[in-house]
Amino acid sequence: MDSPSPVSPIQSPALRRRGLMFILSSPSGAGKTTLSRMLLEQDPEIKLSVSVTTRPPRPGEVDGVHYHFRSDAEFDAMVEEDDFYEWAHVFGYRYGTPKGIIRAALKEGQDFLFDIDWQGTQQLYQKDQQDVVRVFILPPSIEELHRRLRSRATDSEEVIQSRMERARAEISHWDGYDYVVINDDVQQCFGKVREVLDAERMKRQRQTGLIPFVRELMAG
Template identity: 40%
Template sequence: MNNKETGKVIVIVAPSGAGKTTIARKLLADYPEIKFSTSATTRPAREGEKDGREYYFLSEEEFNRKVEKGDFLEWESYSGNKYGTLQSEVDKLVESGYFPLLDIEVKGALNVQRIYDSNLVSIFIKPPSLEVLEERLTNRGSETDETLSKRLKRAEMEMQHADDFDYSVVNDDLETAYAEVKEIIESFITD
C-alpha cells in the first residue's frame, strides 16, 4: 500500500528495556513500506553510528535553532542530551509513500498523537513488571546503579501513561508480543 494519500504514522513507546527497539527492528524487516524516522540529537555519535542513519547529530546551537523555528514535532532533554523528531523527516517519508515509524518517549508521543490524530496508531510496549524490567536492564551490563535507578523511576512514570495510547502490549514473550503488534500494524496500514 502507498501511504502518500493517507499520511499515516506509527508510534511505538516503551520504557527503556521493554523491547521497543527489538520490536521496531522486526517491523522494519517484515514491512518494506514502513521506514524508521531518524531523530535528531545533541549527543555525540557512538562508534559505528552515521549521521542521518541512526540520528542527525546536531550541535546544541543547531538543535536550539530548530526548536525556535518549530522544526520538531516533539523534543526533550534526556540524560544531559536533547532528542527530537523533525517534522521534515516524517513528511519526507509520507511523501515518498512510506509509513513513518517513530520510536519516541511518552511525552513526545502524546504530542505527536495530538498532531496526527486519526492518521496515527500508537502502541505502548509494557514489561510484565518493574522487577522484570530491572532484571533486563541489569542483564544488559551497561547500567550503573545510578542510571539503573533513573531508568526505573522514569519507567514507573511512563507506565502510568500506557492507557493514553491506542494499544498496550505486554512484552512477556517477544514472539507473542510481536505477533500482537504485527496484527495491529497490518490492520492500520491496510485500513
C-alpha cells in the same frame, strides 16, 4: 484425459494509501528497542524517522540516512516556520523531528517508526493526530522487568533502582496510547505489533486509492 490447468491466485490490487507514524514506547527493559529492530528488519514499508540536527556529521554518517544535518541558521529557520513536530537541546546541539519532510513522505505512502517516550509521543500526537498510531509495550510484571535490567550486567544497583523508578513513572502513562501489548514473549509480542500495524494500514481513511477503485467497480 488432460489434467486441469492450475488456477492462478486472485491478487488484491495495490491501492494507494497514506503513510502513518508508528510509535513504540515502553519503560527501559520492556523490549521496545528489540521490537523496533525486528520491525525494521522484517517490514520494508517502514523506516526509522530521521531527525534534523545541528551536530556535524561523524565519519561514515550520511545526510538524509543517519540524520538531516543542518546549520544553526537553517535550524532556526525551521523553528521559525514551525517545521518541527518537536525539538530539543541535547549535549550542546539541537535535534528535531522534521514536519515538512515527514508529511511529504506520508503523502506518498511511506510509514515511519518512532522509538520515543511518552512525552515525545504526546507532542507528536498534538501536532498530527490523524497520522499517529501509538503502541505501548508493558513488561509481564515488575519483577520480570527488574530481572531483565539486572541481567544486562552493565549497571550498578543504584542505576538499576533509578531505572525502576523511571519505569514506574513511564508505565503510569499507558492510557495515553491507542494499543497496549504485554511483552511476555518477544515473538508473540512482535506478532501482535505487526497485527496492529497491518490493521492501521487498512483503515479506510488511509487508503486514498479506494475512491477511484470503487468508482471503477461501480462503473464496470
